[in-house]
Amino acid sequence: MKQHIVVIGAGYAGxxxxxxxxxxxxxxLIDPKTEFSERIRLHEVAAGRGSTGVPLRELVAGRDISTVTARAVAIDLDGRSVSLDDGTVVGYDRLVYALGSRTDTASVPGAADHAYTVERAGELSARLAGGDGTVAAVGGGLTGIEVAAELAESAAGWKTCLVTGQEPGAGLSPAGRRHVTAALERLGARIHADTRVTAVHPHGLSTDRGEIPADVVVWTATLTVPSLAAEAGLAVDARGRALVDATLRSSSHPDVFVVGDAARVSAPGIGELRMACATAMPTGAYAAEVIDALSRGRQPAPFRFRYLAQCVSLGRNDAVIQAVRADDSPHHLVITGRPAARINEWINRYTLGALNAERRRPGTYRWAKPLRTTAPNAPLPPLRKPVEEPSGRRVLFGK
Ligand SMILES: Cc1cc2nc3c(=O)[nH]c(=O)nc-3n(C[C@H](O)[C@H](O)[C@H](O)COP(=O)(O)OP(=O)(O)OC[C@H]3O[C@@H](n4cnc5c(N)ncnc54)[C@H](O)[C@@H]3O)c2cc1C
Structure with missing residues (x-):
């Protein structure tokens, strides 16, 4: 039976x-923005590479989807309706909650007042344009590394540093970490590893290793999720992410599906999934399959997923493609240099291409799933021989 499905949040998952x-x-489909924001490219926007917005209307053209430009401000779970900031109330048969995440600037004093975030990439780009001084990226996760590398390569007049509580890219393999450090140093970025930021102020950072002067600070350290799920009464974890069952239905309200960064999703053999585009799109596609199955009286199979790789761009000509096991733990296979940059760009384009393909023919998008016969941590097949590019840029295989 045809149902009215309301989706709040038009990011990768929604x-x-x-x-x-x-x-x-x-x-x-409800979102306060009229454009789909390619969030995985925001570090490029920060470095002055223009906008990453694609009009939502274009992305849903030809489908039975009404877009509403508004912010969801409340959900009546018993009455099955969503209230919007323009005063409208929209009823639903089933709700897909896909509000994503944003940088958390509340954990360290001064970060909210004195630091930029990638969500303000356009403003950051404008601040850096034509200026000079030191820009400090805080956070050694993949976003912090991508921001630091992009700015070190492109922000003329600015010295870049990366401040991180651990080593940059702590989740990568030793070869991956070594390449990230070497690439940042090659681009001229100074790395302050094992350095915890305790406060952000207008002229830099206070850390447990002393003061780091900076004219501009970019905060990437942690993510938070909107409070709407908790306010509405959905069961959430300590970080405010909605708890879901094996079919991505809210564990407290099964009429509500929660997908992408806003959900705490676990998959068999993996445990908790990380917040990523790589998990947002599969969860969005899967939730649609479940809604479809339920509306036709069928019992949906549980969500299945496996990781394949982590991608870290290091400016326009370098990257790390880190092969990972099904559970996201790093394998020793790492691709770096120009080939990796090309693969990374291809994957970025693929995400948008996959959305366009899904518009033309829903059901087209596929994601990686574990083989039923393979243990989640089964090793990749052995590599026959290392590859050297004639250009001298390396394709690294092995530790
Ligand atoms: C610089 C950068 C690089 C990244 N690179 C990668 C990468 O290489 N690979 C990878 O897998 N991941 C990457 N990520 C992470 C990835 O972007 C996120 O995990 C992904 O965007 C999550 O998708 P989502 O749909 O859950 O949320 P989002 O993409 O954040 O979308 C959420 C949507 O909800 C809307 N919304 C928010 N509040 C409301 C409301 N109240 N009412 C209605 N709508 C609302 C927002 O406007 C937004 O459109 C990167 C992130 C950043 C910042």
Missing amino acids: LTAALRVSRRHRVT
Whole structure:
């Protein structure tokens, strides 16, 4: 039976869900922005490479999807409706909650007042344009590394440093970490490893190793999720992420599906999934499949997923493609240099291409799943021989 599915949040997860579920259902897609933001490219925007927005209307053209430009401010779980900031109330048969995440600047004093975040990439780019001084990126996760590398390569007149509580890219293999450090140093970025930031002020950072002067600070250290799920009464974890069952239905309210960064999703053999585009799109597509199955009286199979790689861009000509096991732990296989940069760019384009393909033909998008016969941590097949590029840029295999 055709149902009215309301999707709040038109990011990677929400848009994928909306496109796929529009195959058989009527969809209302709600987001305060008129453009889909390619969040995985925000570090490029910060470095002055223009906007990453694609008009939402184009991305849903031809589908039974009504877009509503507004912010969801409340959910009536018993009455099955969503209230918007323009005063409208939208009823639903099933709700897909896909509000994503944003940088958390509340954990360290001064970060909210004196630091930029990638969500303000356009403002950051404008601040850096034509200026000079020192820009400090805080956070040694993949976003912090990408921001530091991009700015070190492109922000003329600025010295860049990366401040991190551990080693940059702590989740990568030893070869991956070595390459990240070497690439940042080659680009001229100074690395302050094992350094905890205790406060941000207008002229830099206070850390447990002393003061680090900086004219501009970019905060990437942690992520937080919108409080709407908790305020509405959905069961959430300590970070405010909605708890879901094996079919991504809220564990407290099964009419609500929660996908992407806003959900705490666990998969068999992996445990908790990390917040990533790589998990947002599969969860969005899967939730649409479940809605479809339930509306036809079928019992959905549990969510299945496996990781394949972690991608870290290091400016426009370098990157690390880190092969990972099903559970995201790093394998020793690492691709670096120009080939990795090309693969990374291809993957970035693929995400948008996959959304367009899903619009043209819902059901097209596929994601990696564990083989039923393979243990989650089964090793990759052995490599026959290392590859050297004639250009001298390395494709590194091995430790
Ligand atoms: C610089 C950078 C690089 C990254 N690179 C990678 C990468 O290489 N690989 C990878 O896997 N991941 C990467 N990520 C992480 C990835 O971008 C996120 O995990 C992904 O965007 C999560 O998708 P989502 O759909 O859950 O949320 P989002 O993409 O954040 O979308 C959430 C949507 O909800 C909307 N929204 C928010 N509040 C409301 C409301 N109240 N009402 C209605 N709508 C609302 C927002 O406007 C937004 O459109 C990167 C992130 C950054 C910042």
